[in-house]
Amino acid sequence: MTDQTALLHVDNLSKSFGALRATDQVTLQVRPGETHAVIGPNGAGKTTLIGQLAGNLQPDSGHIRFAGEDITRLAAPARSRKGLARSFQITSVYRDFTALDNVALAVQAHTGSSFRFWRPARADRALREPARTILDDVGLGGRADVLAANLAHGEQRQLEIAMVLATKPRLMLLDEPMAGMGTDESQRMVRFLGALKGRHTMILVEHDMDAVFALADRISVLVYGRIVATGTPAEIRANPEVRSAYLGEDEED
C-alpha cells in the first residue's frame, strides 16, 4: 500500500552489477518527520541504495519520488538543491579548508548565486553566520578555524553532519554517521541526532544497533539487496526472519 503523504517513495528499485543484484526490487516510503533506519548485514547493499537515492548511481529500473516529483533521472547536485542531502560513510570533507569554510560552502550552495566574481566569500555574513551557528549546534563551535584535515575523526564525522544541515535539507540521508567513532562520541552523536528527530526527516543507515533502536521510528531490513521487513523497532525485534538473518549474528562489524 502506498502512503500518499510520504515524502520519499522508493518504488521497485533495482540495480545489478553484472550478476550481483545489489538492489532487488526495493520499495519503501518515508513519511515527513520520520526517522527511518536501514539496517542489514555487510554487503546487503545499503550504500548502493543510498547512492541511488542521492543520485550518485543510476538504478537499472524502478522509480524514486521525492515530495511528489519523480527524481529518478535527476543528478546529485539537483537533488541536493531540492532538499535531499547526504552524508558519506567514508568521511568526505574539504580537507584543506577550515571547518567554517566547509560549512559555509554548503550554505553557499543554497544561498543565492555563486556566479559572483568579486566580493570575498569569507567576508559574506550571509554565509559565515549561519555556518557558525550550525557548527555551534553540532558542537564544533570552538574548532571553526581548524583545517578539516587536522580535526579528529569524530569531529570530522560531526562536520559531515554539519554540512548536511547547512543545505537546509528536507530529507537527510545519513550513511553510517557513527562510523569509526568511540563510545562517548557515538553517544553524543546519538543524542544530537535524537534532538533533530521530528524536525527533520532522516534515513539512517547504521550498524550500531543501540543507536538504531534509540532513534528509529521505523526500520527497514536489507538482506542481499532485498527488503525483508519494514516496521517499528518492536516489530523488527520480534520478526523471526530478521532475527535469523541478522540480529541473531554477533554484532561485530
Added chain:
Amino acid sequence: MPAHARTVTIAVVLAALAAVPPIAALLGQPFYLDLFRRIMIFAIAALSLNLILGYGGLVSFGHAAYLGIGGYAVGILAHHGIHDGFLQFGAAIVASAAIALVIGAISIRTSGVYFIMITLAFTQMLFYLGISLEEYGGDDGMRLAGRTQFAGLLDLRDPTPFYYFVLAVLAGFLYLVHRLVNSRFGMVLRATKSNEARTRAIGFSPYLYKLAAFVIAGAMCGVAGALFVNQTAYLTPAFMSWTRSGEIMFMVILGGMATLIGPVLGAAALLLLEDLLQSWTQHWQIILGPILVLVVLFAKRGLAGLLPGGGRE
C-alpha cells in the same frame, strides 16, 4: 599573519620589477629590460593557467593555444593595417574567450587523462591550422607589420613604456585573480578541485564553474599572446607548440600552484634558468629536462612554498 606576508611579497616583487628599466639603463644593458618584460608576459600566461590548474585542478596541457590566438589576432589585424591597441587587444580577448568556450565545452565533459589528451590535441589542431595559414606566414611565420598603438598615448614600439604597460597588466591581473579565487565563484572552483564528490553532494554542478574559469583563463592568456607578439615582433605557429604549453605548465608548478606570486616566480625561475643554461651550451635542454623531472619528484610545492605562510590564499 599570512595575508600580510603575501601582500608584502607581491608588493616587493612588483617594486623590483618596476626598478628594472632604470637599473638596466644605468648598467647600459637594455637586454635586461627585454628579458624581464618577457618574464612578465609569461608570468601573465602562467597566472592564467594557474587559475584553472592550480585552483581549479584542470590539467590543461593546451594552454599555449591562447598565446597563439592572442598573437595571431594582433598579427593578422596588423597585417591588414589595423594597429589600434583597443581593437587588437579586444579581438585577442574575444577570440581567445570564444575558442576557449568551444574547446572547454567539449573537453570539460571529460576528466582525468582524457582531459589532458584532449586539450593537447585541440591545441595541436590550432598549431596545424596556423601552419596552413599561408597568407600569414604559414610554417615560417611572419614579421609583425607594426607595433600596437593605444590612441596616441602609448606605442609598444617604445621599450620602456611597453615594459611598464606589461607590468601594469600583470599587476592588474594579479589583483583580478586574487578577487576571483576568493569570491563565491572561486570558492566553488577550489572546492571542486579539493573534493568534487563533496561539491556535487552539497548542490553545485561543477561544469559551468569550470567552463567559466576556462574561458577567463583563455582570455587572460590571449592578452599575454597579444603582448608576446609585440615583444618578439614576429608571429609564428610555434607560439602554440605543445612544448610551449609544457613550459607554461612548468612555470606554474615551479612557482607553486594555487598561489598568487607563484606564476611570477616560476616564470622568472624557468626563463632565467633557460637563459643561464643557454649561455653554457646549445644543448641546454638535456640539462633542463632532468631538472624538471627532479623538481616534479622532489619539490612539488614550488618556490612559493619557501616563503613565509607558504604563499597560499
Added chain:
Amino acid sequence: MNLVLFLEQTLNGLQLGVMLFLMAAGLTLVFGIMNLVNLAHGSLYMVGAYLSVALFKLTGSYLLAVPLALAGTLAVGMIVELVALRTLYERDHLDQVLATFGLILFFNELVAIIWGRAALYTTLPDWLSGQLELFAGVRYPTYRAAIIVVGLGVAALLWYVVTRTRLGMLIRAGASNRTMVAALGINIRLLYTVVFGFGAALAGLAGLMAGPIYTVQPGMGEDVLIEVFVVIVIGGIGSIRGALAGALIVGMVDTLGRAFLKPVLATIVSPTAAESAGPALASMLIYLLMAAVLAVRPAGLFPPRG
C-alpha cells in the same frame, strides 16, 4: 579521382593505422594497467627509429639491425622505467605528465647530440624496396605492404596474448581492478615491468618501421604521440580493441583526408577556396573527428568494461 589512386591511399591509410595501433596499444596498456600517462612513449618510438637507422648503417644488414634496434629500445625503456617511472606510479596525472615531459626534452636533446638535428636518411635493403603487384595492375610499395602485414600480425598476437594466456588474463584483470590483482598475491612489480616492456617494444617496432618512410629527427615522437592520443581518446582509454578501431579510423581519415579533401572540396566550392582551405581542413580533420566522437561518446567508442 581514379580507383587505383583510391586503393593506394586506402592501403596507405591502413599502413598508418597499423603503426598508430602499435603505439596506441602500448600506451593504452600502460595507462590501463598502471594508470600512468607516459608522454615519453614517443621518445621510445624515436629511439627505435634512430637505432634501426644507425645499426643498419653500421652493420649493413637489415635483418640484423631490426632485432638489435628492438632490443635496444626495450633496454632504454626498461632503464627509464627503473630510474624515473617507478616513482610516478603512485603520483597523480599532473606529476606524470610533467615528469615525462622532462624526459622528452632530455631524449630529444640526447638524440640531437649524438646524431645532430638534421633529418637522418636511410635506404632500404633491395629485397624490401620496389613494388608488389597486387592485382589488376595495382602496384604497392613492398615495404609498406610489409608494414601492414607485420602490424596486423602483431595485432593478432596481442589479441591472442590478451584473450588466451594467463598473462593476458592478468592484464585484463589489472585493467579493471588493480587492487584486487595485487590482493591476489600476483607480483605487481613484475607485471608492471612486463607490461611496460611490451609497450616499449611496440613503440620501438613502430619506430624502426617508420625509419625508412618518415622523417627521422629530434621531436619526431611527439608529432606521432599526439595523433596516438587522438586514437586512444576516440577508441577509449585502456582498451586494446578501442586502440585498434581508433587507429584504423584515424589512419584512414587522416590519409584519405589529406589525399582527397582538396579535390572533393573543389567540386563544392571554388578551386581557389579549396586550394587554401583544403590542406588546412585536412590537417584538422582527425581533431574534428575526435571532437565529434566525444560529443556523442565522452568515454570513446569502446571503453573497457568494469
